[in-house]
Amino acid sequence: MVILRKPCTYPSCKKCKSGEKHPLPYLSQSKNGKTNLIYLPKHLREKAKKWVENYRSLENIIERLSEVNFEILKKQRK
Ligand SMILES: [Zn+2]
Numbered sequence: 001m002v003i004l005r006k007p008c009t010y011p012s013c014k015k016c017k018s019g020e021k022h023p024l025p026y027l028s029q030s031k032n033g034k035t036n037l038i039y040l041p042k043h044l045r046e047k048a049k050k051w052v053e054n055y056r057s058l059e060n061i062i063e064r065l066s067e068v069n070f071e072i073l074k075k076q077r078k
Pocket residue numbers: 007008009010013014015016021022
């Protein structure tokens with residue numbers, strides 16, 4: 001999940017005029033070197049946060065597994 005600063009549609013918005021803009025949550029996904037971004041409306045934010053957390057913990061497990069496999073291979077080469 002990434003936070004991007006975007007201008008809103010109100011022409012007289014002080015935040016946009018000052019260049020501060022609005023922080024909005026997006027879900028980003030990289031595929032074949034391309035990054036897809038979708039805006040997360042309020043009711044999907046919690047869901048998306050959980051998915052991202054699940055993904056990260058899975059990623060950690062896979063990384064750990066790959067380290068273990070690497071060590072095993074290294075030992076078996078001898
Ligand atoms: Zn604005």
